[in-house]
């Protein structure tokens with residue numbers, strides 16, 4: 001069955017353009033007929049600002065695969081039309097990853113035509129501002145927590161380490177682990193964020209060096225589980241100090257993409273190294289993650305870490321996030 005409601009003739013988008021004068025963002029009004037191919041059209045109300053979006057809007061290489069392009073790796077809104085019949089017009093939906101804002105036009109537009117299979121229904125009792133306050137960063141943290149739990153982590157097992165804890169993925173991971181009853185140790189390079197991390201639920205806060213300084217192949221067993229957003233020597237140290245049959249969820253490379261280590265924790269302690277990829281995460285796991293986010297990080301718990309800004313502010317915000325001046329999550333009001 002095909003369900004549709006009339007599309008507006010035009011839509012407004014923040015486009016990143018490339019011409020002889022270089023790469024630049026510009027807000028444009030475009031005919032809806034020029035939306036990219038896809039099976040569903042979403043009336044986008046909110047998007048968010050991630051580091052990757054900052055790179056895209058600032059014209060840095062490596063994120064946008066072609067020009068012109070609408071950035072925004074996250075979006076939330078309501079369905080206007082769905083050729084597959086999975087959704088009915090008016091259904092609230094969320095979309096993160098699958099290459100939107102990179103290979104396919106993303107969330108910085110009032111309309112998005114996408115593959116219906118990329119959408120997930122917004123959990124009951126949530127709204128688009130909440131969903132974008134979570135965004136790819138919070139969704140990734142949730143996937144990491146689920147991966148640790150699937151591999152046996154239960155509350156009471158002992159310390160769970162989060163590295164890059166004051167960042168977007170890290171701080172959500174701290175809050176989610178604490179909400180699930182785990183004892184959280186937050187590792188940060190920013191001492192001044194210790195109170196913030198404790199307010200999110202960390203039982204203790206340690207320095208970056210306390211983890212990256214663990215350089216032996218097998219260190220004293222300490223962590224029942226690890227969520228790592230840093231990579232490099234931090235990941236190597238955390239992995240070497242993971243307890244027997246503990247797991248390390250590997251999310252990011254904020255400190256480096258190299259991993260110099262040995263197989264000893266794998267073969268002598270049965271440690272699990274778990275990869276986390278939010279972009280291609282299969283739909284059933286996506287839905288489970290969003291439902292759990294709604295339970296453990298309800299809207300009231302996100303207040304105070306979320307700021308709401310307009311689409312026209314995105315170019316200035318992109319510079320701020322690249323300079324490391326943005327704290328918490330930035331939700332973009334696209335309308």
Ligand code: NDP
Pocket residue numbers: 051136137140163164165166167168169170187188189190208229230234250251252253254255256276277278279
């Ligand atoms: P943020 O920039 O918000 O946070 C990264 C944190 O890492 C910083 O806050 C800082 O934490 C720490 N950090 C930064 N630079 C260094 C360094 N040189 N050495 C050690 N620590 C450092 O990014 P996000 O939280 O949004 O993303 C974290 C990582 O996860 C990124 O690499 C990102 O690309 C990746 N990512 C992966 C996804 C996936 O699907 N796998 C999805 C989303 C993000 P502190 O100040 O506490 O030390």
